[in-house]
Amino acid sequence: xxxxxxxxxxxxxxxxxxxxxxxxxxxxxxxxxxxxxxxxxxxxxxxxxxxxxxxxxxxxxxxxxxxxxxxxxxxxxxxxxxxxxxxxxxxxxxxxxxxxxxxxxxxxxxxxxxxxxxxxxxxxxxxxxxxxxxxxxxxxxxxxxxxxxxxxxxxxxxxxxxxxxxxxxxxxxxxxxxxxxxxxxxxxxxxxxxxxxxxxxxxxxxxxxxxxxxxxxxxxxxxxxxxxxxxxxxxxxxxxxxxxxxxxxxxxxxxxxxxx
Amino acid sequence: xxxxxxxxxxxxxxxxxxxxxxxxxxxxxxxxxxxxxxxxxxxxxxxxxxxxxxxxxxxxxxxxxxxxxxxxxxxxxxxxxxxxxxxxxxxxxxxxxxxxxxxxxxxxxxxxxxxxxxxxxxxxxxxxxxxxxxxxxxxxxxxxxxxxxxxxxxxxxxxxxxxxxxxxxxxxxxxxxxxxxxxxxxxxxxxxxxxxxxxxxxxxxxxxxxxxxxxxxxxxxxxxxxxxxxxxxxxxxxxxxxxxxxxxxxxxxxxxxxxxxxxxxxxxxxxxxxxxxxxxxxxxxxxxxxxxxxxxxxxxxx
Numbered sequence: 001x002x003x004x005x006x007x008x009x010x011x012x013x014x015x016x017x018x019x020x021x022x023x024x025x026x027x028x029x030x031x032x033x034x035x036x037x038x039x040x041x042x043x044x045x046x047x048x049x050x051x052x053x054x055x056x057x058x059x060x061x062x063x064x065x066x067x068x069x070x071x072x073x074x075x076x077x078x079x080x081x082x083x084x085x086x087x088x089x090x091x092x093x094x095x096x097x098x099x100x101x102x103x104x105x106x107x108x109x110x111x112x113x114x115x116x117x118x119x120x121x122x123x124x125x126x127x128x129x130x131x132x133x134x135x136x137x138x139x140x141x142x143x144x145x146x147x148x149x150x151x152x153x154x155x156x157x158x159x160x161x162x163x164x165x166x167x168x169x170x171x172x173x174x175x176x177x178x179x180x181x182x183x184x185x186x187x188x189x190x191x192x193x194x195x196x197x198x199x200x201x202x203x204x205x206x207x208x209x210x211x212x213x214x215x216x217x218x219x220x221x222x223x224x225x226x227x228x229x230x231x232x233x234x235x236x237x238x239x240x241x242x243x244x245x246x247x248x249x250x251x252x253x254x255x256x257x258x259x260x
Numbered sequence: 261x262x263x264x265x266x267x268x269x270x271x272x273x274x275x276x277x278x279x280x281x282x283x284x285x286x287x288x289x290x291x292x293x294x295x296x297x298x299x300x301x302x303x304x305x306x307x308x309x310x311x312x313x314x315x316x317x318x319x320x321x322x323x324x325x326x327x328x329x330x331x332x333x334x335x336x337x338x339x340x341x342x343x344x345x346x347x348x349x350x351x352x353x354x355x356x357x358x359x360x361x362x363x364x365x366x367x368x369x370x371x372x373x374x375x376x377x378x379x380x381x382x383x384x385x386x387x388x389x390x391x392x393x394x395x396x397x398x399x400x401x402x403x404x405x406x407x408x409x410x411x412x413x414x415x416x417x418x419x420x421x422x423x424x425x426x427x428x429x430x431x432x433x434x435x436x437x438x439x440x441x442x443x444x445x446x447x448x449x450x451x452x453x454x455x456x457x458x459x460x461x462x463x464x465x466x467x468x469x470x471x472x473x474x475x476x477x478x479x480x481x482x483x484x485x486x487x488x489x490x491x492x493x494x495x496x497x498x499x500x501x502x503x504x505x506x507x508x509x510x511x512x513x514x515x516x517x518x519x520x521x522x523x524x525x526x527x528x529x530x531x532x533x534x535x536x537x538x539x540x541x542x543x544x545x546x547x548x549x550x551x552x553x554x555x556x557x558x559x560x561x562x
Contacts, residue, residue, distance in 0.1 A: 037352075044356035048519075108306060108350070110313045110357040142318050 003068045003123040004089040006061075007082040014056050015079065022049045023083055030090040042087050043105070047080035047112065054078055069122050071154025071183055081116040085123060095126025099133075106133055111142070118148035121155040128159050135160070138168045143175050150182050157184025166193040169218060170200065179214040186221070194222035198230050213238075213245035220249030228253065261526075263511035264288045264486045266365075266394075266426060266446055266473035269327065270316050276476070276483040277323035283487040286526040287326040289515060290316060291365040291394055294336045296478050302346035309350075313357045326526050328515070330364035330394050331355055338378040339370070348381060355389055361515040362386075364394025365426065368405045371398065376412070383416040392517050393423045394444075397432065399451060406432045410439055424471065424514050427452055430461070437465055442514045446475035447485035455489045459496035467502035471510050 001009070008027070012020050026042040055077045057065075065072045074082070091101065102124070106117055118137045124130055134156065137149040149156060149168075156168055165188050172179055179185060197215050204211045216234070219227050231253075234246040264280070267288040280288070290312050299305055312329040320327035331354045333347045355363065363386040368375050386393045395413070398405035406425065413423050425436045426444035429452070436443040445461060446452040453461075458472060474485035482488065486507050493503045515521050 040353055041356075044353075047358065108310060108353050110310075110359070111318055112358050114314070142315070144318075 001064060001068060003065075003072065004086050006064055006068055007074075007086050010055050010057065010061060010074075011050070011079060011082055011086070014053070015050060019050050023086065027086055027090045030087060031092070033091075039087070039091065043084055043113075046083045046087065050079045050083040052078045052080050055082055069154070071158070072122050073152040073154075073183075075152065077119065080112070081119060084113070084116050085120045088117075088120065089123065093125070095124075095129040098125050099129045102130060102133060106136075111145070114145050115148040118145065119153065121149065122153060122158075127155065131159055131164075135164055138164070138171060141175070143177055146171065146175060147177055147181075150177070152181050152183065154183050156182070157188050162188075162190055162192065166190070166196055169193060170196060173197075173200065173212055173215060176212075179212070179217065185218065189218045189221050191222040191224075194219045194224075194227060198227050201230060211242070213241045216245045216249035217252075220252035221254070223249065223253040225256075228256075261286045262486045262490065262507045264474050264476075264483075265424070265444065265471050265511045265515060266291060266475045267483065268293060268475075268477035269320060270311060271478035272476060272483055274323070277320060277325055280483050280487075281324045283484055285325065285484075285486060287328065287511075287521065288320065289361060289511075289521075290327060290329040291362075291396075292329065292331045293334045293365055293396075293477075298337055298340065299343065302343060302350065305343070305347050306350060309354045313354065313359060317359055326521075328359045328361045328521050330362040331357075331360055332363045332366040332382055332394075333378050334365060335367050335369035335375045335379070335396060335398070338375045339372055341374055344374065344378050348378065351382070351385065355385065355391065359520055360391075361518065361520045362392040362394045362424070363389075364424075365396035366393065367396040367409050368398045369396075369400075371401065371405055371408065379409075379412060380416055383413060383418055386422075387416065387418055390518065391422075392515055393418065395423060395425045397425060397427045399427075402429070403431050407435060410436065410441060413441075422517060426473070427475070429453055430457065433461060433465060437469060440469075442469045442471060442510065444471045444473055446473050447489050448475045448479075448481050450480065455485070455492045458489050459492055459498065462493060462498050462502060462506060463496065467505035467510070469510060469514075470506045471514060472506050 008023070011023060015023065030039060030042065055074060057074060062073070062075065065074050093101070102117065106114065109117060118134070121127065121130060121134055134149055137145055138156065140146050150172055156165060160168060169179065169182070172182065197219050201211045201215060216231065223231065228250070231246045231250050234242050238246060262283070262285045264285050267290055269288060269290050292309060292312060295308070299308070309331055317327040331351060333344055333351065338344050354360065363382050366379055366382045368379065383393065393413070395409050397409060410425065413420065420440035424442040424444050427446045428436055428443045433443055445458055447455050447458060452475065462470065472486055472489050474483055475481060476483040476485065490503050490507045512521065512523060
């Protein structure tokens with residue numbers, strides 16, 4: 001099933017009948033082509049008509065999501081978010097037309113709309129066309145907006161280039177959110193990122209600030225001699241969680257050159 | 261608990277948010293206005309409205325403050341016809357955003373023909389969307405301008421019970437209340453009301469349909485004006501119920517009409533709103549501890 005059909009099915013299962021009827025009527029009207037004003041009104045009204053309850057999803061729903069788009073993880077999505085994306089996708093259009101609409105919506109989006117539109121990134125036609133909007137979301141100072149791109153979202157790992165990926169990981173540390181929910185964290189690890197993260201750890205140490213233990217996960221597979229020294233330092237001086245992270249990183253590290 | 265119904269928080273610093281929250285202000289409303297200098301194009305207007313529905317709301321949330329706003333074309337910039345036409349085009353895109361409690365602040369500045377045209381058009385929009393209205397009354401020729409504002413509201417077919425006439429003084433209060441409108445009083449040194457005079461107003465007219473606000477902005481103004489006025493009212497012998505009404509209850513009744521501002525927003529926040537508004541610490545620098553509200557409710561607030 002396509003993502004919009006899946007979301008519609010989930011919504012119909014849990015919405016009161018009048019809300020469900022409103023959604024279907026709006027979607028069908030948008031599919032036949034209607035004015036920009038009608039779309040804007042429906043998109044704006046969605047939370048008031050559909051409510052903001054969490055989507056009620058079971059394991060088979062998550063499996064269906066993953067089949068529709070690899071990595072798509074709708075856990076924690078709300079009814080208004082899914083409903084808005086159903087309306088957006090109902091208008092159809094190829095990548096460039098869709099991107100123009102997405103840019104227009106983001107330009108006047110409130111916080112909840114921004115989060116919705118960015119969570120939807122993996123569901124849109126021609127995903128790579130929306131890279132600039134995803135990168136902008138990953139540059140924000142608003143943590144929930146950042147997390148809409150970075151967490152539980154297959155988009156960055158699939159589309160960001162190495163420089164963009166590395167900025168995303170560093171930004172996550174700067175705004176003190178977690179790295180674990182970032183999909184593809186191990187697969188996209190790279191020597192440049194490992195070097196940037198070690199530099200960042202040194203900055204934090206120099207300032208007497210704590211360093212997230214999660215950081216070492218992206219360092220381990222590309223640890224050079226300098227990084228090994230950093231990990232050894234953490235093993236000697238770190239908290240229990242930091243020592244555990246350092247041990248895991250050293251375990252993932254390549255064999256030492258002088259012995260290999 | 262207090263609600264300040266008129267605050268231009270984009271001009272205020274984080275100290276203000278901290279002091280307001282500590283003094284018991286749980287929610288504030290940011291009316292769209294000019295920026296002290298006129299905007300020259302609709303693009304900067306769009307970004308401004310995006311700021312007050314988005315970033316400022318988020319920023320306030322980090323200090324435990326609920327932030328709402330009104331959207332509208334202000335009377336000063338209504339005199340730039342090209343800009344005004346473009347703003348009227350995009351206003352419907354913002355009127356139904358989350359946390360937008362009214363169309364405002366709109367009305368007259370110099371009572372020109374252009375001001376009148378866009379005032380009426382925006383009253384029509386409010387009627388069509390069933391939204392409350394915040395009316396800015398002019399500082400010059402105030403009494404006549406206030407009367408005229410109310411006349412026009414009635415001519416456009418709005419119910420006075422959905423309209424707040426703001427920036428009142430001793431000269432305008434009687435008529436505004438007699439005609440069934442909400443009457444806002446901005447405690448603003450120099451040009452508007454003073455706290456001491458406010459005690460007399462409440463003593464004379466009682467608490468019905470009266471709202472006290474700070475109108476704090478980029479000028480010399482006091483973001484704590486509402487809690488300070490509450491103290492003065494108490495010293496002046498006004499009863500607790502009346503104080504609560506003019507600094508909290510009436511605000512909720514007047515601006516909660518379209519369901520965008522509810523007491524539950526600060527007493528019992530929904531988990532989804534916690535996720536979108538009460539997280540992050542981007543305005544906190546260097547080792548400060550973020551005020552992140554977790555769990556349910558903060559019913560102990562002031």
